[in-house]
Amino acid sequence: MTSTIAPVPHAPAHILARNVCVDFTVAGRVTRVLNDVSLSVPKGGFVSLIGPSGCGKSTLLKVLAGLLAPTSGDVSVAGVTPVEAVRQRRIGIVFQEATLLPWKNALDNVAMLMQVAHASRSGDEIRQRAADMLRLVGLERAAQKRPAQLSGGMRQRVSMARALALDPEVLMMDEPFGALDAITREEMSDFLLEIWERTKKTIVLVTHSIDEAAFLSGEVHVMAANPGRILEAMPIGLPYPRNEESYAAPEFARATSRLRRLLKEGHRQVRAA
Amino acid sequence: MTATDNVTRVPANVDRAAANARMREVLARFMPPFVLLVGVIVVWEAVSRIFKVPEFVLPAPSTIVAVLIAHQRDLGYAAFVTAREVLWGFVLSGIIGAAVALVIARFATFGRALYPLVVLFQNVPKVALAPLFILWFGFDLAPKVVLIVVIAFFPVAINMLVGLQTVDSNLVALMRSVGASRNVILWRIQIPNSLPYLMAGLKVAVTLAVIGAIVGEFAGAQAGLGYMIQFASTQMQTALVFAALVEVSVLGMLFYYAIEWIERRYIDWMPHTA
Ligand SMILES: Nc1ncnc2c1ncn2[C@@H]1O[C@H](COP(=O)(O)OP(=O)(O)O)[C@@H](O)[C@H]1O
Numbered sequence: 001m002t003s004t005i006a007p008v009p010h011a012p013a014h015i016l017a018r019n020v021c022v023d024f025t026v027a028g029r030v031t032r033v034l035n036d037v038s039l040s041v042p043k044g045g046f047v048s049l050i051g052p053s054g055c056g057k058s059t060l061l062k063v064l065a066g067l068l069a070p071t072s073g074d075v076s077v078a079g080v081t082p083v084e085a086v087r088q089r090r091i092g093i094v095f096q097e098a099t100l101l102p103w104k105n106a107l108d109n110v111a112m113l114m115q116v117a118h119a120s121r122s123g124d125e126i127r128q129r130a131a132d133m134l135r136l137v138g139l140e141r142a143a144q145k146r147p148a149q150l151s152g153g154m155r156q157r158v159s160m161a162r163a164l165a166l167d168p169e170v171l172m173m174d175e176p177f178g179a180l181d182a183i184t185r186e187e188m189s190d191f192l193l194e195i196w197e198r199t200k201k202t203i204v205l206v207t208h209s210i211d212e213a214a215f216l217s218g219e220v221h222v223m224a225a226n227p228g229r230i231l232e233a234m235p236i237g238l239p240y241p242r243n244e245e246s247y248a249a250p251e252f253a254r255a256t257s258r259l260r261r262l263l264k265e266g267h268r269q270v271r272a273a
Numbered sequence: 274m275t276a277t278d279n280v281t282r283v284p285a286n287v288d289r290a291a292a293n294a295r296m297r298e299v300l301a302r303f304m305p306p307f308v309l310l311v312g313v314i315v316v317w318e319a320v321s322r323i324f325k326v327p328e329f330v331l332p333a334p335s336t337i338v339a340v341l342i343a344h345q346r347d348l349g350y351a352a353f354v355t356a357r358e359v360l361w362g363f364v365l366s367g368i369i370g371a372a373v374a375l376v377i378a379r380f381a382t383f384g385r386a387l388y389p390l391v392v393l394f395q396n397v398p399k400v401a402l403a404p405l406f407i408l409w410f411g412f413d414l415a416p417k418v419v420l421i422v423v424i425a426f427f428p429v430a431i432n433m434l435v436g437l438q439t440v441d442s443n444l445v446a447l448m449r450s451v452g453a454s455r456n457v458i459l460w461r462i463q464i465p466n467s468l469p470y471l472m473a474g475l476k477v478a479v480t481l482a483v484i485g486a487i488v489g490e491f492a493g494a495q496a497g498l499g500y501m502i503q504f505a506s507t508q509m510q511t512a513l514v515f516a517a518l519v520e521v522s523v524l525g526m527l528f529y530y531a532i533e534w535i536e537r538r539y540i541d542w543m544p545h546t547a
C-alpha cells in the first residue's frame with residue numbers, strides 16, 4: 001500500500017533546508033520572519049506549504065528558489081545552492097499573479113524566458129518548444145491571444161507553460177491559483193496533478209487552501225506565524241493517482257481535519273502570545 | 274480613425290455590422306459636444322447682432338469666418354511657422370524627456386543626483402526665460418524650440434520614468450533568474466512597459482508645446498500665429514486675433530489627435546481611458 005504513496009519516504013532529498021532563519025529590517029527594526037525552518041523534499045515529491053497569511057510562506061519559497069538569501073541556515077537544491085540551481089535552470093517559478101507581458105501573445109510569453117536562457121537557440125526552435133508547452137497546458141488554440149484576452153485560469157496556465165518550458169527539475173509555485181474562482185481552482189488542481197504525474201518534477205506549492213493541500217500533496221508542511229516556523233510536516237496517506245473520488249476518501253477527511261486543527265492551534269498560539 | 278483601420282482586418286460580413294456599430298459609437302461621442310458648440314456659436318452671433326457689439330470688442334462668428342477666408346494666406350503662413358516650432362520643440366522634448374527618464378532609471382546613482390535637480394528646475398517659471406532665449410538665440414526658430422523643450426520635456430520624463438519603474442518585481446526576478454542583464458531587462462520589460470506612460474506624457478507635452486510656441490513668439494518674433502495675435506491686437510484688428518486663435522486651437526487639436534492616433538494604433542495593450 002505504501003508503495004503507491006508519494007513522496008517515497010526514504011528517497012534522497014532533492015530540496016533540503018536546515019535551520020533557516022530570515023530577518024527583515026524595516027525602519028531600523030529587525031523582525032524575525034522565519035525561525036529555524038528545516039524541511040526536506042524528495043525527488044519527484046509534491047509538497048505544500050500551508051499557513052495563515054503573513055506566516056512567511058512566500059519568504060520561505062523565495063529562499064528555496066534562490067530569490068532571497070537566508071539570514072542564517074543552509075539550503076540546497078539538487079545538491080547545490082539555490083542560486084546555483086537557478087543558474088543551472090533547475091528551478092521554475094510560478095507566482096500568484098500570472099506576471100505575463102501584456103503586449104505579447106501567449107506564445108511569446110512562454111518563449112520570453114527561453115529567449116534569454118537559450119540565447120544561442122534559433123527563434124524557430126524556441127517558438128516550437130513554446131508551442132509544445134502551450135499544448136501541454138491545453139492552450140494551443142490561444143497561442144496568438146494577448147493576456148487581456150485570456151481568463152485568469154488560462155493566464156495562470158501560460159505562466160506554468162513558461163516555467164515548464166525551461167524544463168526545470170523543481171517547480172516552485174506561490175499560491176498560483178489564489179486569484180481564481182473555486183471551480184477553476186479545482187480544474188487547475190487536477191491539471192497540475194496531471195502535469196506532475198506526467199513530468200515527474202519535484203513540486204513545492206504554497207497555498208492557503210486546506211483542500212488543495214490535502215488533495216495534491218504527498219506531504220504538507222503546516223506553518224505558524226510570529227515568528228514564521230513549521231509546526232508539523234504531515235504526510236497525506238492518500239494513494240496516487242488522485243481524482244474526484246479522492247475528495248470522498250476517508251483518508252482525505254482525516255487529513256483535512258487534522259490540517260484544520262493544526263492551523264487553528266497555530267492561530268491560538270499567536271493570540272496567546 | 275481607429276474604425277477604418279480595424280475594419281480592414283475583419284472578414285467582410287462582420288465588417289458592415291461592426292462598422293455601423295462603431296459609427297454609432299463615434300456619433301454618440303461627438304454629437305453632444307458638437308451640438309453644444311453650434312449652440313454657443315449661434316447665441317454668440319445673435320448677441321453680437323442684437324446688441325450691436327463693436328467689432329473690436331467681440332467680433333461675431335460670421336466676421337471671424339470672413340477674416341479667416343480673407344486672410345487665409347497670411348494665416349496659413351503663420352500657422353506653418355508656428356507648427357514648425359511646435360513640431361521641432363515637441364520632438365526634441367520627447368527625445369530629451371525620454372532620455373532623462375532612461376538615464377535616471379538605468380543608472381541609479383546618477384539618477385539619484387539628477388532627479389532632484391530636474392524637479393527643482395521644473396519649479397522655475399520657464400515662461401520668464403523666453404526673453405533670455407530671444408537674447409541668446411535670435412528671433413527665429415531656435416529660441417521657441419528651446420523654450421518649448423524646457424517647458425515640455427518634464428511631463429515626458431516624469432511619465433516615462435513612472436512607466437520604467439512600475440514593472441512587476443516578480444517579472445524582473447524571473448528574468449534575473451535566467452541570467453538577464455540589466456540592459457536586457459530594460460529593453461524587454463521596462464521600455465515596453467513604459468510606452469503607454471510615455472504617450473500620456475507626450476499628450477501633455479504637445480499641449481505645452483503649443484503654449485510654448487505662442488509665448489515664445491510673444492517675446493519676440495517676425496512670424497507665426499502668436500506674433501500675428503500680438504500684432505493684430507495692437508492694431509485693434511480683433512477679428513484677426515480671433516481668426517489666429519481659431520488656427521492655434523485647430524493646430525493644437527491636430528497635434529493632440531495625431532498622438533492619440535499613434536497610441537491607439539501601436540500601443541493597444543492598455544485599456545484606453547477616454
Ligand atoms: N521584503 C520585505 N521586507 C520586510 N518585511 C517583509 C518583506 N517581505 C515580507 N515581509 C514580512 O514578512 C512576513 C511574511 O511575509 P510572507 O512571506 O509574504 O508571508 P505569506 O506569504 O505567508 O503571506 C510578513 O509579516 C511580511 O510583512
Ligand SMILES: [Mg+2]
Nearest residue numbers: 057058059174
Ligand atoms: Mg505569500
